[in-house]
Ligand SMILES: Nc1ncnc2c1ncn2[C@@H]1O[C@H](COP(=O)(O)OP(=O)(O)OP(=O)(O)O)[C@@H](O)[C@H]1O
């Protein structure tokens with residue numbers, strides 16, 4: 053009797069459920085036919101997009117009573133497989149699945165999983181069991197499986213249920229609307245456009261300093277610091293805000309009406325009379341462009357002063373059309389004369405006072421400075437990885453007419469930000485590693501804009517050298533340089549964008565099983581961007597960090613903040629410490645000064661070799677990272693002031709090292725790095741490997757190098773062994789080898805972009 057009652061209840065349940073599923077099938081057809089439109093709007097083709105959605109694994113629930121079998125009998129697995137295959141092979145099913153948002157890739161994935169689910173299950177869901185049994189007995193059609201298949205597919209791929217929402221969240225077609233406070237004002241936009249050294253920033257700052265309140269947004273900490281100092285010197289109290297630093301003009305730390313900040317730190321909630329956004333052409337930067345777009349569209353200021361290249365005017369005007377704001381253009385001419393010399397330098401022996409040799413690799417920096425010092429001349433050295441104090445000290449030494457140091461060797465870190473008394477810029481090479489929009493590194497001839505920016509450093513207005521000169525080291529580069537400098541900078545056509553934390557959080561709500569890196573990928577692929585004005589900045593660095601800490605349990609917001617940290621991913625020690633910070637944070641354990649000292653091996657000794665120096669630079673970056681976190685997670689990174697003092701001390705140690713660069717280089721060839729300054733976690737093997745790599749690169753990049761083989765060696769495209777093989781082949785069969793070398797040459801990009 054009890055069994056009969058149970059069976060009747062199950063039959064009623066089954067019929068209710070069958071009606072519900074029929075209803076589901078109809079509504080799904082309706083709603084998915086609209087969402088499929090969105091797929092076609094995706095950035096990449098559907099297959100690529102689909103592969104980004106990672107399937108959630110579905111296991112059959114174990115039920116001790118097999119109701120389906122009680123109702124209709126046990127299913128024969130071989131017959132079951134036949135029914136499933138028949139269902140999946142029906143052309144109308146493929147069509148319907150497509151309409152329901154499953155492209156071929158997703159269909160295939162879902163079918164494999166569904167088939168396994170049905171065959172492996174001891175007990176199938178009762179509704180599915182009965183339907184399959186009906187089909188086997190000729191009382192149903194294979195198409196009846198569709199609702200169950202779709203139910204399975206949606207559990208596997210939750211995005212199928214929320215594509216509309218995801219598309220809405222990542223609709224980036226009207227960025228001006230993201231900043232209602234700025235849109236509520238009628239801002240006046242003034243563009244200061246012109247070549248380098250033409251007074252653009254000077255004039256914008258004049259207005260900044262006379263305004264009641266103002267914000268200066270610059271591309272580098274050094275530039276923000278320069279404005280902070282200048283403004284305070286001129287009697288306009290100004291604060292400094294960078295990712296790692298807050299300095300107040302007022303000793304009691306009351307905020308001033310004026311702020312100089314790095315562009316990423318621009319406050320969009322504080323109203324100002326004047327905002328200056330410097331180096332606005334950086335809006336097209338593949339990694340950081342979004343920060344300029346955000347400042348331009350979002351600054352709450354009556355006047356926005358944009359300083360930058362002439363090539364950015366058109367884009368800025370178009371962007372301001374979309375915000376409905378008036379634009380005034382002020383054009384400037386270069387204040388001093390800049391002349392291209394007729395001859396290349398040829399030899400480092402020909403270096404003269406006021407010369408700056410610009411290199412695009414640290415190895416070139418080392419070898420060039422060593423060669424110049426060997427000829428009895430003192431050099432100052434500036435490259436990106438040096439701490440600000442060291443850079444400023446080196447710049448001051450070179451700028452001081454009374455100092456015996458008259459020559460500067462620098463990377464393009466001098467392209468923006470430092471005031472240098474350079475008479476002549478000498479390009480040691482014209483090839484530079486660049487990161488493309490996909491985040492990949494490639495070697496390419498520098499752009500017109502870069503060439504003009506760097507060359508423009510010669511003959512700075514107001515210095516002892518008001519007539520500037522420019523040339524190359526190699527005579528074969530001179531013509532290319534001439535051609536680069538004769539052009540106007542490439543017009544800037546698009547402004548960068550980046551997903552916000554809010555958007556990614558909403559995505560995570562819809563796709564709770566996806567990793568942060570995966571969410572970013574899906575976002576970038578699904579987002580709709582107004583291609584005529586904007587592009588999505590590359591998110592490779594963000595994803596790199598997200599993958600590194602994926603296994604560390606963190607709340608999504610904190611994870612997002614961690615991934616925004618400004619880290620040079622090429623520095624293994626910095627990455628290791630980043631991971632340790634994340635682990636400490638996830639355990640809710642304070643990252644104290646003592647903890648930090650233990651982990652970086654503080655106190656550190658003066659560098660004895662270049663490897664030591666490189667390591668100290670990495671430690672400096674770790675301290676920077678700590679300070680960066682100290683403004684975001686104050687409760688756990690609470691020793692900011694102590695770390696800042698430690699960083700100043702380290703800056704001084706690095707300065708000592710840089711002053712003795714030649715000695716360090718000499719030691720690098722004879723002495724093994726002092727273990728005391730190596731990271732506690734870094735084994736001797738990696739230290740030695742770095743040393744060997746360095747020495748090998750030194751040998752393969754002699755002074756005056758720059759031939760194709762040397763460049764390929766430097767880029768890692770050719771190993772010394774491969775070079776030896778090529779040489780052998782060259783000797784044994786000159787004709788074949790010649791064609792191989794020609795092939796190698798052809799694989800390179802043309803000398804410069806038109
Ligand atoms: N009218 C002026 N009076 C005095 N000094 C000036 C004047 N115009 C510019 N300068 C000085 O000339 C130098 C170059 O000016 P500024 O930095 O404004 O150039 P810029 O066009 O912004 O160059 P870059 O593109 O390199 O940023 C600065 O030291 C600046 O203080």
Ligand SMILES: [Mg+2]
Nearest residue numbers: 252253330359
């Ligand atoms: Mg400027």
